Amino acid sequence: xxxxxxxxxxxxxxxxxxxxxxxxxxxxxxxxxxxxxxxxxxxxxxxxxxxxxxxxxxxxxxxxxxxxxxxxxxxxxxxxxxxxxxxxxxxxxxxxxxxxxxxxxxxxxxxxx
Amino acid sequence: xxxxxxxxxxxxxxxxxxxxxxxxxxxxxxxxxxxxxxxxxxxxxxxxxxxxxxxxxxxxxxxxxxxxxxxxxxxxxxxxxxxxxxxxxxxxxxxxxxxxxxxxxxxxxxxxxxxxxx
Numbered sequence: 001x002x003x004x005x006x007x008x009x010x011x012x013x014x015x016x017x018x019x020x021x022x023x024x025x026x027x028x029x030x031x032x033x034x035x036x037x038x039x040x041x042x043x044x045x046x047x048x049x050x051x052x053x054x055x056x057x058x059x060x061x062x063x064x065x066x067x068x069x070x071x072x073x074x075x076x077x078x079x080x081x082x083x084x085x086x087x088x089x090x091x092x093x094x095x096x097x098x099x100x101x102x103x104x105x106x107x108x109x110x111x112x113x
Numbered sequence: 114x115x116x117x118x119x120x121x122x123x124x125x126x127x128x129x130x131x132x133x134x135x136x137x138x139x140x141x142x143x144x145x146x147x148x149x150x151x152x153x154x155x156x157x158x159x160x161x162x163x164x165x166x167x168x169x170x171x172x173x174x175x176x177x178x179x180x181x182x183x184x185x186x187x188x189x190x191x192x193x194x195x196x197x198x199x200x201x202x203x204x205x206x207x208x209x210x211x212x213x214x215x216x217x218x219x220x221x222x223x224x225x226x227x228x229x230x231x
Contacts (some may be wrong), residue, residue: 004222005156035219044117045156045204045222100169101146101220103155 001025004094006104013082013099014112020067021077023092032096034068034075039106040088048090051075082111115139117223119205125229126195133191138207145188146220147180148204149173151219156204162188163210192228200230 004028013019024035051059051068058066060071063083067076079086089108095101117228118137132210138145143164148156159178161169174180177196182188192199206220 037222044224045206047219047221050219073171100158100161100171101156102158105153106155 002029002094002096002100002102004092004102004104006090006092006107008107009105010110011110012110012112013079015084016081018078018080019082019109021079021090021092021109023075023077023104025073025075025092025094026072027094027096028111029096032094034066035093035095035101036064036066036075036077037091037093037103038086038088039091040085045091069077079109084111084113087111116208117205117221119223119226121226122224123227123229125231127231128195128197130195131191132158132195132228133189134203134205134228135187135189136205136207136223137187138205139221140186142183142209142221144208144210145182146206146208147188147190148206149187149226150202150204151200159190195228195230196228200228203206203222203229 004025032053034051037045038048039045049061049064063080065078089106091106092104120135146164147159150156158171159174160180162182165182177193178191202225204225207224208218208220
């Protein structure tokens with residue numbers, strides 16, 4: 001069974017600093033996709049970044065980057081230069097080719113001014 | 114691009130009643146997904162359509178739940194004889210199976226329908 005674990009229920013960071021959110025997953029598949037989604041309070045889920053398992057290079061989107069360790073089944077999200085608008089729930093998600101996306105329980109990130 | 118639209122935003126009903134939610138995906142997306150999200154948890158996959166075909170159903174989708182996508186565009190999710198445990202946010206997402214030759218595009222989510230069972 002595919003499972004996703006986010007071990008940090010809550011985190012906080014000072015504005016302009018860097019924070020890393022952890023995610024581990026379990027699967028026997030070799031080809032899959034990993035995502036980080038952001039869900040601001042009372043707003044819809046937004047894709048932050050995605051990573052294909054067959055790519056060794058870590059994905060980067062502006063201030064967001066991942067550290068993908070396939071052997072360790074780890075997929076952490078680094079947010080640089082944190083902004084107040086980054087305050088949200090962050091969900092790590094895993095998807096194999098059948099499109100059944102599994103989400104972790106989420107990490108609530110608060111950016112403090 | 115108007116995004117994924119879900120109606121209603123909030124539904125309050127008494128236990129035992131039937132409810133129906135609607136999802137309008139992004140127009141060019143052929144894939145549509147339903148998820149359930151309870152407070153403090155990540156979304157849980159319920160079911161998935163490719164065009165009008167329902168290709169995958171989670172074991173979470175009991176026989177009281179039924180989803181349709183008759184013309185491959187909008188979808189409805191119906192819950193019959195609602196129970197207290199059905200209270201949750203029901204999320205719809207859509208994606209395209211191929212954009213510029215790249216498969217498995219990310220899913221775009223709607224705002225969800227929050228169901229409250231009295």
